[in-house]
Every structure is written in C-alpha cells, then in structure tokens.
Amino acid sequence: MSATASPIPTRRARSASPGCSTTSSPPSAAGLISSCSSENSLASDPATLGEAEAANRLMRLAREIARHNRLYHDQDAPAISDADYDALVRENAALEAAFPHLVRADSPSRQVGAAPTSALAKVTHARPMLSLENGFSDEDVREFVARVRRFLSLPADEPVALTAEPKIDGLSCSLRYEGGGLVLAATRGDGAIGEDVTPNVRTIGDIPQVLDGAAATMEVRGEIYMAKSDFAALNGRQEESGGKVFANPRNAAAGSLRQKDAGITAARPLRFLAHGWGELSEPLGPTQFAAMQRLEALGFPVSDLFVRCETVEDALAHYRLIEQRRADLPFDIDGVVYKVDRIDWQERLGFVGRAPRWGLAHKFPAEKAETTLERITIQVGRTGKLTPVGRLTPVGVGGVIVANVTLHNRDEIARLGLREGDRVRIQRAGDVIPQVVENLSRDEQRAPYVFPDHCPECGSEAVAEEGEVDVRCTGGLICPAQRIERLKHFVSRGAMDIEGLGEKSILEFVELGWLHGPADIFRLAEHRADLIGREGWKEKSVDNLLAAIDAKRGFDPARLLFGLGIRHVGIVTARDLMKCFGTVEALEGAAVNENGQAELSAVEGVGPVVAEAICDFFHEPHNREALADLLALARPAAFVSQARDTAWSGKTIVFTGSLETMSRDEAKAQAERLGARAAGSVSAKTDLVVAGPGAGSKLKKAAELGVRVVDEAEWAKIVAEA
Template sequence: MAHETDPVGDLTEAQAREELARLADLLDAANIAYHRDDAPKISDAEYDRLKRRNAEIEARFPALKRADSPSDTVGAAPAEGFAKVRHEIRMLSLSNVFEEEELVSFDQSVRRYLGLGADDPLAYTAEPKIDGLSLSLRYEKGALVQAATRGDGAVGENVTANARMIDDVPQRLNGAPEVIEVRGEVYMSHADFADLNARQTARGGKSFANPRNAAAGSLRQLDPEITRARPLRFFAYSWGALSEPLAETQSGAIKRLEALGFQTNPLTALCNGPDEMLAHYRRIEEQRATLGYDIDGVVYKVDDLEYQRRLGFRSTTPRWATAHKFPAELAWTRLEAIDIQVGRTGALSPVARLSPVTVGGVVVSNATLHNEDYIAGRDATGAPIRGGKDIRVGDWVQVYRAGDVIPKVADVDLDKRLEGAEPFDFPKTCPECGSDAIREAGDAVRRCSGGLVCPAQAVEKLKHFVSRAAFDIEGLGAKQVEQFYSDGWIKEPADIFTLAQRYGAGMQQLKNREGWGEKSAQKLFDAIDERRVIALERVIFSLGIRHVGEGVARLLARAYGSWDAFVAAVDAARDQGGEAWDGLIGIDGIGTVVATSLVSSFAQEAERASIDRLVRHLDIQEAERPRTEGSPVAGKTIVFTGTLERMTRAEAKAWAERLGAKVSGSVSARTDLLVAGPGAGSKESKARDLGVEILDEDGWFDLIEGA
C-alpha cells in the first residue's frame, strides 16, 4: 500500500495505480466542494499539494494516467437549479509556481517555446490573484446579455440576473466590440464580509468562513434579491469571445477594459523578466493585508498577445500564464493592539489584535503571543528568538497558521516599525482584579494571585467545569455560564446543583429570561440532576487544577479508586514527605509537578471549601481499577493505529488501560506493542524500524483473551 509520504520514485506500478485512483477521488470531491457547493473541505495548500503529487506520479508512470485525471479537470460540473451555459471559449485554470526557481523555469520554458534567447526582451504583466469566484460577462452590441460562472470550464451556470445586481458590472458598454466576453473575479471586501457575518449572526443565520465563500454563495443564489443585498465587487482581468481584438498586448487590453467602464486592479504592472516579476510579487505581498480584499498570489501573463497565440494551451492551462502562490500558512499584517487575557489557572496570556488577513483559508484577526518572553524576543532561557526582535503595537508582523493550529505571530519587519513605537510593558498586576501577577522561578507564565476573587479565573473555571470531558451538562455551556455568573446566579460549581432550588420554583425566573422557556428550563434542571451521579475521573478533571488534564485525572482515579481515598491521600501528602507523598509521586505518569499542584490546591482554604461544598451534591462512582493480575499487557506501552474493525479506537484504548497498559499516540523506543489495523501508515513503518512488536487486530484479541 502506498502512502502520501512515500517518494514517487519509490512507488511500484501497482502502488502508483492505487495512489492515482485515491487522488482522483480526493480531488474530485474537493473540486465539487469548492467550485459547486462553495463549502471547501480542504485548504488551498492541501489541494495544491495533492494535485502536484498526482502530476508527479503521472510523470513517473505516464501509461497509468487516468481518463478522469485531475490534471485534465477544471472546476466542477454546474449545480442543479441554474440553467447551463456552454462557454464559446473554455474558461481554464492556471498552472502554479511556489518558489523563485519555478518562476525562472516558467520564463525559460516560454522562451524556449518562442525561440527566444535569455537576453531577448520579453515582457509580462503581473497582477494580484483575487481569491473569489470566476465570472464571464457576455455583451452584444453594448448590452449585457449573459453572465456565467466557470463551472467545469466548458459549461457554467447562468447567473445573469444575479450579476446585474453587482455595482461593478456595467449594464451597457459604449465603444465596445459588437461581441465581447469580459472575464474576471467576483469578490467581497474584508469590511463588507465582516458586516455580512454580523448581520447573519444577528438573525441567527450561518456565518461564512471567509470572503471567498461569502462571495461565491452570494452570487449563486436562486433569488437575485439576496444577491442584491450582498456587497459584491468585480475585477476584470481577461476576455473570452471577441468580434474584434481589444489591443495588441495584455496590458493594452486591460486599459481598454478600464476605458469601457470595468474595474481593473491598480496593482497590475508590466515586468521585464523574472527579477522584476519577483520584485513586484514581493511588493504586492507586503501590501496584502492593507488591500481590503483577499488575494492568494500574483498572476504573470506574457504581455504580447501574438506570443500568447503562438504559445497556446495545454489541456487545462495556458502556456503563457502562471500563478505565483503565496505560502498558504503565512501572511503579513499590522498589529493593532496587545490584549491580556486571564485563564482559569490565572495565567496572563497576551493576544495579538490584528488587521484582519486571510491565512490558510480563514480570516485571522487574533493570534497568540505566548508570553512576555516571546514578546520581548527571547526564549525561556533568555536566548534570542527572531534575532532578538521584540514585538510592539503598530508593528508589521508575519502571522502563521497551519491546519487547526492557533495562529501565532512568527516574525516582525523592523523596516516598517513606526517611529516612536514603545516596547510592550507586560502588566505586573491582573487586568481583571488588580491582584499581583507573579512569575515564579522557572515558570514562563505570569499568573494572577487573586484566585477565586478574580472574576476571570472564576468564570473560566466554571466553563472548564461544564466542559465535555468534565460534567458536560446539556444546556449549560460557556455562554450560559457567563450569563448566569454575571447575574450572580452561579459563583462556584456547587451553585449549579442548587440552581433549581434557588430559582426553579415554578421555573418562573429562568423561563422568563431571554432564550429560555418552560421546556428548556426543565431540560436544564433535569440535565443537572443526571450529573449528580458521576465518575471519579470526571470530578478530578473538572476541578481545573493546574497540570491535571484528562489523562492525569484518569491515572489518579484508577490509583485511588474512590473520592474519599483520593482526598485522604492528597491531604496526607501535604507535607511532601513520607509514605503518602511517595505513593502519590510513585504513580506512573504522576511526578512532583502534578503532585505539588494537587497538594497546593487542596491546601488552599477557600478552594478546599468550594470543593467540599460541591461534593455534598454528588454521588461519585468508584473507578474501575486496572486488572493487572494475569494481564499480558500490564505495564506495557501500546499504540493503536489504522482502522480497527471489531471495536473503536476509544474502546480499544479503554480496554488496554483496564488491563494495566499505558496507551500512547506515537511510536517511540519506549513502545512495547503496536496494534495495526488496515490503513496503518507511518507508525507501522517506524515500529518496524525500531523493532517494536506488531500485531493485527486478531492478534490483539488472541493476546488479551481471558485477561
């Protein structure tokens, strides 16, 4: 079986055939989601990566190229609900370059095809690549007669009525050829996107992930009046069918379109060779965050239209143009402010407030700054990071985001630092309660010392208490916690279990609140009552004690079995010495840091009283102790990978832990056993390299049978 990480040169013919089939399915689904449904399932970067791998495999195994190859596909078939339009001249996509060397290779290939030498003049236009929806506008005798989306390149959707609602689309042209098909991009500005999402949220509608989705969804409405209410814009940059030429050059044709009344991009420039193209790419990249609309690269086109004609087309892309894509996970923008948020453990976390910019397909306006050392340009040891550059309000900063990773500020452009910008003074007191914010020796984070008197900590602890892995009370989420806290209904976890008693008589006070009715109020009280009986590990995790996550809570529950035994052990370990302390830190996975945090929390008078008040309302179930006697996997570290067919991964993990095993998510030299189902990938390869024992699912059941 081939894996995406396998070098193409290492694939067998059978693996290549299998991989091409898989890629065809993935890319077809991605095209439909992006072009037809306006609901992308993968990022542009992931799409580009899959398409490039497909092309590399086809180049290595040309005889295996499929009839439905993604290399020959443009867009997706039109959606039902719109009349179909067959394009007189196909609307094609563009090839991509990502590195400077690829841009040079593009120029060299154009020159070779035209028979030009390296020193012969060859001009290109360079323009921002708008991240929107392609639209074709056909005019006859100056009148707009038809508008169509790209669709699959050959057939698009008739959106004429909707296009007429766009202010940037002229209804009539003066001095135009008798037939002219103008092509360009429909988009939405950042400001209009934010306003649209605010209106959608206010009326309980679905918000859009980014301006491209919003623009595409707005243009492709069956009701043109919805399109009218959406603030769409249009940039013209090309043409299809013409009854007479517009000009002799690309740049001349763009000026002609502008003269006819179309909006064209003012950043379009004429460049002589790769050096000037690259310089203009960098100029546009620097302005990206201040443009007010999304772009994802720069498009280069041979300027001479006769050269374009000679160069012609490949199956889906022109030879005379290419798109130089920006790195999908990176963007530059302005740092507008640094805010300090206080978490449930009292940690003061700096957050960057940014001029909105789209990174990896998501509009980013906030990013983490980690801690005060990171802002100052040093790591926890005092060594410089980013070359020692600190971060200041007003700076031009590089934002990084990959997948679901929280955006972070990665770099600073000192050349654009504002005159008079001051180093950021990290607060020494809590911005929420005014208590001292203390940074202990060896800790990278400054923490509020206010504890329960700090409203930020109290609210965050309550949110944690009702989170999915803790009490998970249906109908009581973060929003409701904030509401009830601000009204004084809930100040600590125990208050949740007296809510019905205090405010539920006849449910009058709750059901009369906005968003609540008699049924929803009763459902909430019932859900609270259901959680009075709860597992020990959930209770331990719910307390929000620093360093005590789900895994640690599970270890503690299994080690002590009952709440009384757990509390007695923690109280006995308070002096951090003796048998109880040794027993606590002797639990596999529990060290001195966790033990100290536990002991300290239970020793604080106010916090302990709050815990005791909570426990009076609960029936805490004893934890199932690991059955280590006779277990063939007791004390072993096990990794599960691939698809398990007889049980879910979660069930397999729970079973292994009940037998005294430790389940890990990654393979290392400490791994004792890998259980590999179908589709196992790099973990299985690594396990083989390390000599780790590998079992299939049947072998796993044979091993633990009777245990």
C-alpha cells in the same frame, strides 16, 4: 500602441488569461488570527515523514483546504489569512511531489474554488475557470520564465515577452455574449460549475449589454469589485441603517453580486475590469496584449496598469512600480499577474493540474506602518492561555484601520523588547493579520513590561510548563474565562456523564447565575421551581435532569479526577493515579507536599510534565476550595480497579489507527480489565500494538522495535480468551 515594454504603464487591463481566473487563494477576514511564521515554512517536512504519515497528512490537508475554499468562495466568510492558505497549498504540493503515488482524487491540486451554493442556479462553464500559481519573490518569477523556456525548448537568445497587470482582489465572473448580446453571467464556483448571476450583472454599469462587431460567441472574463471609496460609503450607510457592515471590499462585492434579488445588487456600487476570455468562436488577437486591446475597443473596462514587457526584468520593474502606487489605487490588489504574451505559446504550454503553465501571480509582501503601542492588555482564553494584546494608536495599513494587534506570548514581547509607549512598526501578515515586526524605541529608557504571574480574570497563579512559551491560568475550576469549557468537560461522557446537561443548558444556568463551579451542579435542585416553566423546560424534563445529577453523587473517583480538567490528565492517567492513591483527597495531599512532584512522577504512566501540571492545579487555593465544596455535595465511591489477574497483567498496550467495532475508550477499558495499561505512545516497554486502518507512525515504530502487532479482530479474540 507600442509593442515594447516599459516599466511605465502604457495601457490598461487586469489580464486573466483564456479560461483562467486570477484569484488563486482566499484572503482572510481581518482579526486576531494565528498566522504562519514564514511564508515559505511547511508544517510537515516530506523528508521526515514515512508513507503512512504522508498519506494521513495529505488526507487532512485535502479536507482543511476544501473547508477554507467553501468559506471563501461559497460563504464569503474566510477564516484564515492569505498567507496561511498559501502555506497549506504549498505543503500539499511538496508532499505530492515527494509521494506522487499518494496523490488523492480529492487533492487540492486538482480542485479550483468551491462548489456553488444551492441559493442560485448552476451553470457549467464552456471552458473551465482555473487559477494561477503563486510566486513570492523575484527568483520565483525568473524561474517561471525559465520553465517556459525549457518547456518550449526556446534558444537562450529568444525573448519571452510577458504582460503584467495588477491582481485585483474581487470576485471572478464570466460574461457570455451570443450574437453580440449578453446572455449569461456566471461566477467561477468550483472552476467547472458556477452560479448564474445574469440578472445581477445586468445592473452593473461597467458591463456592456450589447457588443458592436463582436464574434458570434464570446466569453469575457474579469473581476467584479468595489472601489475603496464606494466600500467606505456603503459601510457608512449600512451602519446608519443597522445593516450588515462588511469586513473588506472583496466580501462586500461578493455578497452584493450573489443576491437572489437583483434590486439589492443594483443598489450596490459594483464595478468590472476585464482580464481575459473563455470560449471564443474566433480569436481576439495573436497576443495577450492585442486581445486585451480588442476587448477594450469593444467597451470593456481594462486596467491602466496593464503593460507588455519584453523581458523578465522589465516585468519585475513594473511590479515594483505597481507596488509603489498600490495605496493610491482605487481598488484593493494583492499582487501582479504575468502571462506569456504570445497566444500560440500559451496553447503549446497548456495547463498542469488546475493552473496554466503560461501565467503566474506575483504576490506582494505585507504592508507596513508605524504607530504607538499605548497599552498591553491580557486576554484569557477558554483553555486558560494568557494572550497579550497590544492596543495601538489607530493607523491605516493597506486600507484597513488597525487598533489592536496580538503579541502572541511573553517570549515575543521579550524578543521585541516591547514596553507601553514604544513606537512600533506593524504589518498585516498575508495582508490581513496585524502583527508587530519591529520596535523602533528600543534605546529609550522606560521600565520593561512585566508579564503577569496571576490571572487577571480570577487572580489564580499563571504558569508556563517547562519547554512551553504559553502562560496558563491554574484556576481552572473558578476562572470565569474558562468556566463554560470546564463545566462542559466536567459533565461530559468520559467524566461525570450527566445526561441532559449539555452546552445549551450550561450556558443558560451560567447566565442565570446558578452555575459558577462544578459543585453548583449539585445545587441545581434549589432552583427547581424557577426552572419549571422556562422556555424548553417542563416539570418532567426538570425532574429527569435533577435525577440524573443526583445519581452521580457517588461515582468513580477516576472520572471525577478526569472531570476536573487538569492539563495532561486523561482518563487513563486518572485511573493510574487512583490505583496508587485511592482517593482524590490523597492525591491532593501528595501534590501539595514539598516532594509532591517526585512522588507523582513515580506513578506508572505519570511523567514529570503531568506531575507538574497536577501540582500546579492543587497548589492553587481556589482549586482546593472548589474541590472541597464539590466533595461536600458529591461523595465519590472508593476506587475499585476492574482489572483481573490475567496473562496481560502489568503489560503495556497501545491502540493506533481507526477502531471500527469499538470506541478508543472502550478498547482502553478492555485493556485495563485484563490488568494491562493502555499507553499513548510506542516504546521499548510496549508489549502489544492494536492497529486499525490508517495506523501511521506508531505502527512504523512498533515494526522498528519488534513489538507484536495485531488487528482489531485478533484483539477481540485476546479479550474473549483472557
């Protein structure tokens, strides 16, 4: 075999280097999932964050990335796209680089994969199965080679040969042979501990059970996958038999391999490609290329697109060749893996964090296709947001048939100049999320699409607040798309606090046609006889619920106002409004007045945005009718401020951080009883900040403004002495 590189493949193998798996970040399930606007954008800029904010963000990133690792590696049910996951990882890395002293023990940079499940026996890997760093551009690849040169102190004219191979989207697996016989097969798991899948792997025809001439101990690592044609046939059979239909070949392969019953695995068309090795009693060869030749000679399948490249430019040329052939390959891939060819250099380079310094995964950009935008429909979310969805002439993109695509909001439609009937170019962002990237029919003369100004579900006005792109339905109380969430909020502890009326009961009563709006809660007594005897309901439990509802017919009007679910109106703002207006009817009268927004904005704690949201709510006739219906059945008591005349009367207090001896609502109620106002942000008008553990930007701003800061114990003393 020639040792020279060529952009035309001369050999096989998807190489995964010693102790390394090449699946470094989870791809997502298909669907309309929000994606990052740019692969290189960060949710938080380290240059703009203080230390407390950075620590808080690192904590949240550690939890979020760990959750997505569990979904992908443990449950085979990814919830976000590959691009979104990569963005989270890059943000974490950027923050750790800026604040190295804040790196957490549970940092994602120190983790690989996810802990194995309890369904299968655990296996400790003799050598960790780590992951590769990602690159997204040619420059990233050149910088990778430059880092290798700097680390090894190589002269400028010293060539750095690489191997290049497709990055298969499958499930990493380690095969352990002793005395030439297969004794153990394990998934990657969290990199240190995987799952024992030996009986299942023995059913895969590509994997040799006995090796002739192998070393005494040898671990071969590679990817278990399902070919595209086999995946389509499997899904066809599953659909016919009423079984589970898989989202993509990777999920199908993972679900098929990780079965308790090896008979199920045997019935699934799984395949294997070797890409590296783990523990060895003797070397396979002096180079990555020679070692992969040796594995092939022992009977392991390796990729036909595995080559040795003399220079980084040769490697990039091979990347482009694989990209061109991607759609015709029998398996899904999402990039190209490069590795330093010389094994002695690999050993000197070693590892940093969870990845080798000698390997890089060069990801592909999203695949694109052209089709026709047949219709634009509107979906109303549970918060009232109107989301436009493009209905497409179905088209294949990256092995997936795409028929629907999110258009995000009306500004995106305007930016692209989209009209029904336009020819559009779409791509799967992160190889998962369908999105329109270009309108190919801009010059054609057709009427522009008019975004609706009324909710298609209930007919209420749909508006966008100043400075926001999202259009929302204002018919919260009567909109069927928002009904469940609105009713759950109405009966919640901070609002009407109706004990025994939880989400499960609300869903049941809505399905029975008994609940359409909040007023119907006070009509449930009419259905007492029908409810008794239903599953989970006995006479005592029914009467307890009806008594709890009846007890709320006379209640604090601020709780009622908060329970209406008006955007931006929390319980503190509701109390501020009731202090001023006394009743919800009086507030309604002010809101529908032509000067209502100015009048509401004059209330302490109510700004223009909140005032506009209140006016929008009461401007909608459906909401006023639903409120009148409610007030006819449940009569709020007159609002009585619990405030006392104390030294804190008229003062503004901000609570920040984690309160350990009381809830945030209780702390705010204490402030109000002292005659103070609990605000959500620190300003020059703030008189006191109560800071618990984890306080961040608010604490920093208080220090900058010279605002007095106390801890929770000092606050308790203030309350006791007032």
